[in-house]
Amino acid sequence: MHTNTMYRFDNFAPHYTSYPKSLTVSELRDAFIVALQSLHGKTLNCASKQEKFEALAWLTKSIISKNLIETQKQRTKDDPKQVYYLSIEFLLGRLLENNLVNLGIREVCVKALSELGIELDSLLDQEEDAGLGNGGLGRLAACYLDSMAAMGLAGHGCGLRYRYGLFEQKIKNGYQYEYPDNWLKNQTYVWEYRRPAEKIAVRFGGTVRTQTNGKIRFIHENYENVMAVPYDVPIVGYKNQLVNTLRLWSAEVDVDQYTCGAHGVECNSVIYYKHAIESLTDILYPDDSHYEGKILRLKQQYFLVSASLQSIIRNFRMQHDVLQELPDKIAIHINDTHPSLAVAELMRILIDDCCLGWDEAWSLTVRTLSYTNHTVLPEALEKWPVNMLEQLLPRIYMIIHEINERYCRELWNSYPGDWDRIHSMAIIADDQVHMAHLAIAGSHTVNGVAEIHTEILKKTVMHNFYTYTPDKFTNVTNGITQRRWLLTSNPKLAALITDAIGSNWIEYPCDLAKLAPLSKDTAFLEDLASVKLHNKLKLAKYIKEKHGIIVDVHSIFDSHIKRIHAYKRQCLNVMHIMHLYHCLRENPQLDIPPRTFIFGGKAAPGYYKAKKTIKLINTLADKINNDSAIHNKLKVLFLENYNVSHAELIIPASDVSEQISTASREASGTGNMKFMMNGALTIGTLDGANIEIRNAVGADNIFVFGLSAEEVLAYYRRGGYNPWDIYNSDLRIKTIVDQLVNGFFPVDSDEFRSHYDALLRYGDEYFLLKDFASYVAAHQQLADAYCNQNRWQAMSLLNIAHSGWFSGDRTFSEYAAEIWTMDQPIPLWCQCLPEDYARVNPGRDVNHDQVILS
Numbered sequence: 009m010h011t012n013t014m015y016r017f018d019n020f021a022p023h024y025t026s027y028p029k030s031l032t033v034s035e036l037r038d039a040f041i042v043a044l045q046s047l048h049g050k051t052l053n054c055a056s057k058q059e060k061f062e063a064l065a066w067l068t069k070s071i072i073s074k075n076l077i078e079t080q081k082q083r084t085k086d087d088p089k090q091v092y093y094l095s096i097e098f099l100l101g102r103l104l105e106n107n108l109v110n111l112g113i114r115e116v117c118v119k120a121l122s123e124l125g126i127e128l129d130s131l132l133d134q135e136e137d138a139g140l141g142n143g144g145l146g147r148l149a150a151c152y153l154d155s156m157a158a159m160g161l162a163g164h165g166c167g168l169r170y171r172y173g174l175f176e177q178k179i180k181n182g183y184q185y186e187y188p189d190n191w192l193k194n195q196t197y198v199w200e201y202r203r204p205a206e207k208i209a210v211r212f213g214g215t216v217r218t219q220t221n222g223k224i225r226f227i228h229e230n231y232e233n234v235m236a237v238p239y240d241v242p243i244v245g246y247k248n249q250l251v252n253t254l255r256l257w258s259a260e261v262d263v264d265q266y267t268c269g270a271h272g273v274e275c276n277s278v279i280y281y282k283h284a285i286e287s288l289t290d291i292l293y294p295d296d297s298h299y300e301g302k303i304l305r306l307k308q309q310y311f312l313v314s315a316s317l318q319s320i321i322r323n324f325r326m327q328h329d330v331l332q333e334l335p336d337k338i339a340i341h342i343n344d345t346h347p348s349l350a351v352a353e354l355m356r357i358l359i360d361d362c363c364l365g366w367d368e369a370w371s372l373t374v375r376t377l378s379y380t381n382h383t384v385l386p387e388a389l390e391k392w393p394v395n396m397l398e399q400l401l402p403r404i405y406m407i408i409h410e411i412n413e414r415y416c417r418e419l420w421n422s423y424p425g426d427w428d429r430i431h432s433m434a435i436i437a438d439d440q441v442h443m444a445h446l447a448i449a450g451s452h453t454v455n456g457v458a459e460i461h462t463e464i465l466k467k468t469v470m471h472n473f474y475t476y477t478p479d480k481f482t483n484v485t486n487g488i489t490q491r492r493w494l495l496t497s498n499p500k501l502a503a504l505i506t507d508a509i510g511s512n513w514i515e516y517p518c519d520l521a522k523l524a525p526l527s528k529d530t531a532f533l534e535d536l537a538s539v540k541l542h543n544k545l546k547l548a549k550y551i552k553e554k555h556g557i558i559v560d561v562h563s564i565f566d567s568h569i570k571r572i573h574a575y576k577r578q579c580l581n582v583m584h585i586m587h588l589y590h591c592l593r594e595n596p597q598l599d600i601p602p603r604t605f606i607f608g609g610k611a612a613p614g615y616y617k618a619k620k621t622i623k624l625i626n627t628l629a630d631k632i633n634n635d636s637a638i639h640n641k642l643k644v645l646f647l648e649n650y651n652v653s654h655a656e657l658i659i660p661a662s663d664v665s666e667q668i669s670t671a672s673r674e675a676s677g678t679g680n681m682k683f684m685m686n687g688a689l690t691i692g693t694l695d696g697a698n699i700e701i702r703n704a705v706g707a708d709n710i711f712v713f714g715l716s717a718e719e720v721l722a723y724y725r726r727g728g729y730n731p732w733d734i735y736n737s738d739l740r741i742k743t744i745v746d747q748l749v750n751g752f753f754p755v756d757s758d759e760f761r762s763h764y765d766a767l768l769r770y771g772d773e774y775f776l777l778k779d780f781a782s783y784v785a786a787h788q789q790l791a792d793a794y795c796n797q798n799r800w801q802a803m804s805l806l807n808i809a810h811s812g813w814f815s816g817d818r819t820f821s822e823y824a825a826e827i828w829t830m831d832q833p834i835p836l837w838c839q840c841l842p843e844d845y846a847r848v849n850p851g852r853d854v855n856h857d858q859v860i861l862s
């Protein structure tokens with residue numbers, strides 16, 4: 009499906025004027041001094057690192073600003089179709105280095121600063137991560153912004169400007185503590201433009217009455233206005249002088265509206281009121297995949313959707329007279345269910361504000377919206393109580409109610425009498441509004457994020473929708489940006505690759521496949537090994553400084569970094585380490601390659617078991633790291649406060665990537681792709697994009713184990729799994745499981761009781777015991793492979809070579825061509841012909857049938 013569309017377009021050469029045409033070292037150096045003076049009134053000698061960082065960022069922003077203005081001028085002239093990507097999360101991380109790289113001025117900058125005795129790296133460390141997301145979902149949104157800008161498409165993000173990002177994690181006595189992530193310490197963010205003139209009023213509460221004179225009108229009254237003020241963050245394209253924007257909304261009080269006495273507000277409570285309203289965008293909900301009936305969360309979702317859509321339609325109408333052109337000129341994408349109120353809000357705007365009739369409004373809405381599903385975990389499929397929606401958003405609820413009535417009538421026509429089916433597909437059922445159902449009904453296209461995930465959607469959670477409208481469903485496997493995750497975060501590897509095959513891969517990631525023949529070149533493999541060693545030394549230095557632990561850089565760096573969640577099975581990894589430790593205690597001379605196990609990740613504050621998992625990892629780490637009997641063959645680390653910047657440090661230094669979710673539970677994963685692109689070998693289940701990684705790299709270059717998704721789903725459906733059988737028959741397992749509660753760890757005997765119970769009393773929902781034996785065997789194979797360094801490096805290189813397909817550029821060209829049907833040429837992510845790509849990727853499509861469930 010993909011290959012046909014991918015090559016449909018000619019390469020797209022943006023014709024934006026270039027700035028700065030050639031920035032010289034001395035110009036930049038002088039400009040930096042001036043920036044420092046005007047921003048802080050200081051000379052170089054007196055300025056702090058933070059002030060120097062700000063000066064450099066400000067200088068960089070001034071270059072970006074010119075490109076932004078040029079881009080917008082050109083867009084007004086060309087009037088291309090625009091994409092708006094609505095997402096409750098954007099996990100940007102730091103921007104300075106990426107912006108320098110994308111502007112093509114990183115090298116000049118390094119030289120200019122070094123003439124002033126400043127190391128660029130030391131300034132980069134001053135930047136706070138913009139952590140406006142929980143994990144993969146938000147990082148994906150950020151990767152796509154980068155790809156859209158790099159590929160020259162008019163694509164923008166719409167999100168919320170949370171006052172506090174995802175909490176800062178600190179570990180004390182092995183436990184997670186959460187602190188506010190005060191990323192806006194100075195009230196402002198260096199990259200943003202505040203645009204108060206473009207503020208939008210969002211209405212909450214109130215009542216709706218109808219007025220009929222010829223036509224029915226809906227009058228919304230007695231509502232409360234919250235002002236949404238936009239802050240635009242520029243998104244810089246790679247060396248194409250193009251700048252898109254991420255528009256983040258912040259809640260503010262219309263001060264004039266809240267004078268004493270108005271809205272029943274007493275004078276002394278105006279301040280309190282102001283605070284209550286502005287707290288709407290204070291925090292990002294850190295519950296990753298748990299349903300929480302928090303009204304504030306619903307308010308945030310509507311605030312994002314309403315402000316974004318009102319502003320999109322307002323801009324559209326300034327340029328276009330004919331509303332009917334909307335789907336030709338605008339594509340609005342719903343990233344996961346959080347922004348699905350977009351369906352009803354767009355209807356509201358078209359009907360109430362633009363005076364269209366229902367049928368026409370519905371047709372425009374459906375043709376403008378598309379929706380990506382990101383999870384099959386039942387607890388993460390959002391539902392809101394009817395009475396909550398009705399009170400908070402009365403007009404929106406009326407519209408949803410009407411959509412539901414019409415949708416159910418339509419279903420009745422197709423399935424007369426089939427109440428069960430209609431009930432299972434209704435948007436409103438059992439006094440709840442099903443957000444995923446609303447998103448499906450109101451979108452022209454629905455996609456999953458990896459082949460197997462889309463298959464599971466079609467076969468299980470969305471089966472009835474798929475049967476009803478099969479053409480709506482499609483797959484677009486996730487991707488990551490090679491510009492951040494390879495070019496910027498692993499510069500030594502990027503340079504080695506460019507030396508070998510030229511720099512085309514930066515814009516055409518499929519070019520990485522040209523590395524494949526080098527897997528037989530011993531000298532090249534040695535260079536590859538020394539790049540890895542360099543990165544490991546850098547991480548080891550960080551670990552020593554931050555955690556006071558010395559790790560052996562010749563050990564296998566085995567990383568498991570992602571949100572802590574039962575389905576991601578950090579505990580299976582723990583069990584394997586406990587097993588290795590047991591083997592070494594029994595036989596200290598055991599000849600195994602030394603290993604450093606690295607964990608990182610945050611647990612949602614209300615997620616008891618995940619927090620206990622962190623304590624378990626840290627307790628195990630203490631025990632192992634302080635046991636001299638095992639001769640430093642094992643080290644275990646939990647790196648605090650996992651975020652984008654830490655990922656950028658850990659991934660280039662890793663030999664092994666742990667992707668061991670219970671098959672069928674991980675929709676795609678993107679961490680797996682970042683590791684692959686940096687030459688780590690995957691040990692993983694056939695889940696999410698791991699399957700496509702295996703297909704791309706070939707089964708010989710990955711370590712696969714465990715139940716298949718099909719087997720897991722069959723157990724969920726039919727039962728028949730009893731963990732006690734395994735506990736009683738495999739002594740290795742019995743030993744480990746008992747150690748959770750028998751005093752083996754120096755903690756209260758009930759500390760890990762919940763883990764013990766989950767495995768035995770509650771049926772081991774995530775199949776840890778079931779998959780243990782094959783996981784251990786896969787680790788054994790991995791250890792054997794590592795002992796042949798030449799072979800290992802060749803495998804590593806093949807992983808890099810075949811990672812181009814997992815570029816966000818590929819993903820994006822699929823979205824652009826197949827879902828958003830952009831009216832401008834979509835650039836290639838691959839310069840070679842499909843035949844060539846197949847030739848250099850012999851692994852691709854092998855065992856493709858694995859992805860299809862029977």
Ligand SMILES: *Cc1c(COP(=O)(O)O)cnc(C)c1O
Pocket residue numbers: 142143144145147569570571650651652655676677678679680682
């Ligand atoms: C990539 C990334 C994730 C997603 O990782 P998965 O392994 O796919 O769950 C989460 N957090 C951060 C900071 C990331 O960079």
